[in-house]
Amino acid sequence: MASENNFVQAAIPRFDGHYDHWSMLMENFLRSKEYWQIIEDGISAPTEVEALTNAQKMEFEARKLKDLKAKNYLFQAIERPILETILCKETSKDIWDSMRKKYQGTxxxxxxxxxxxxxxxxxxxxxxxxxxxxxxxxxxxxxxxxxxxxxxxxxxxxxxxxxxxxxxxxxxxxxxxxxxxxxxxxxxxxxxxxxxxxxxxxxRNSTSEEQALKAYTFISSNSRGRGRGRGRGRGRADRGNRDGGNKEGCGNFRGNDYGKGRGRDFDKSKAA
Structure with missing residues (x-):
């Protein structure tokens, strides 16, 4: 029984200064306990001249009991400094209306x-x-x-x-x-x-496209890398062949020119 009371106590929405949020939670809580109607309609004491039947008296007492229970929930939801300003309110409806006027704003x-x-x-x-x-x-x-x-x-x-x-x-x-x-x-x-x-x-489609693009980029970069390697090897070989040929050709050319030059300078008829 004690644990049940603790659960009810913990379930009561505490007023934290945000009236709109609290009033929504509190209204829902009171509706779940079937006490919201008493807050909306209020309770009025019958005048002395009214002659109530036993059924009416029982109904009035039941409404008073509901009102007391609703007031109890409201008292537990409101902090003491605020509660002291509304203790003079007689019914749960009076307390609710007072809270709305104080904190709902203009x-x-x-x-x-x-x-x-x-x-x-x-x-x-x-x-x-x-x-x-x-x-x-x-x-x-x-x-x-x-x-x-x-x-x-x-x-x-x-x-x-x-x-x-x-x-x-x-x-x-x-x-x-x-x-x-x-x-x-x-x-x-x-x-x-x-x-x-x-x-x-x-x-999912975006992930698949990204993976396909990464795979294509990887394959393309590897293909270009291998192509550049083969090109550089052939380039060096070609340049080597061209350089070797040029050097050999230059040597022959110079040798022939040298021989021709010496032949022209030496005239046998003049020497005779």
């Missing part, structure tokens, strides 16, 4: 925040290299904030936003989804699942 501030969020939502674009999961999470984060600030947004609005703000490489995927599915009936989970499947296919 309507003007909320409108300004909503306008900024609308602008962020309209300018959202998928970044180059960003994953589908990351972009869908960014879009949902902004849309949830808009809903918290009072924006009534349907899922189809978010679906259309994601489809028109993907990177160009998803263009054929978007066309395929729009032609094969009814966008008005397409849920966010279905859209994300479909995009993830296409993303995985594109990643």
């Amino acid at each position: 309507a003007r501030v909320k409108r300004a925040q909503l306008q900024a969020l609308r602008r962020d939502f309209e300018t959202l674009q998928m970044k180059e290299g960003e994953s589908v999961m990351s972009y869908c999470a960014r879009t949902m984060e902004t849309s949830n904030k808009m809903r918290f600030h009072g924006e009534k947004m349907n899922d189809v609005t978010i679906v259309e936003k994601i489809l028109r703000s993907l990177t160009p490489k998803y263009d054929y995927v978007v066309c395929s989804i729009e032609e094969s599915k009814d966008i008005d009936e397409l849920s966010l989970d279905e859209l994300q699942s479909s995009l993830l499947v296409h993303e995985q296919k594109m990643n």
Whole structure:
């Protein structure tokens, strides 16, 4: 029994100053305990002149008990310094309304925040290299904030936003989804699942192309290396043959010229 009470205590959302987030969690918690209706409707004590039947008295006592339990959950969710300012409130509805007035903020501030969020939502674009999961999470984060600030947004609005703000490489995927599915009936989970499947296919194709390109580059570089080696060997041999021939030719040429020169200089008739 003690462990069960500890679990209930730990499950109560604690107010941390962020009213919109806390009120959403707290409302859901009170609904799960079937106490939200008493906070919405409140409880009013009957006047003395009213004559209640036994059934009505029992119903009123049951509502009072529910109200006390709802107040107990609210007391456990609120820190003592804040709690001391609302101890004079008689019902759980009074406490809830007081918290909303204190911490929800003015309507003007909320409108300004909503306008900024609308602008962020309209300018959202998928970044180059960003994953589908990351972009869908960014879009949902902004849309949830808009809903918290009072924006009534349907899922189809978010679906259309994601489809028109993907990177160009998803263009054929978007066309395929729009032609094969009814966008008005397409849920966010279905859209994300479909995009993830296409993303995985594109990643596999990209990996295969990269591996093929690396293999082709490796083979080409090796072929060029062997070709240059053979060319350099033949070049050296050819240059060696040409140099040897030239040297031999030059020697013969010089020798013949030398012989011819000496023959012209020595005239036998003049010597006689």
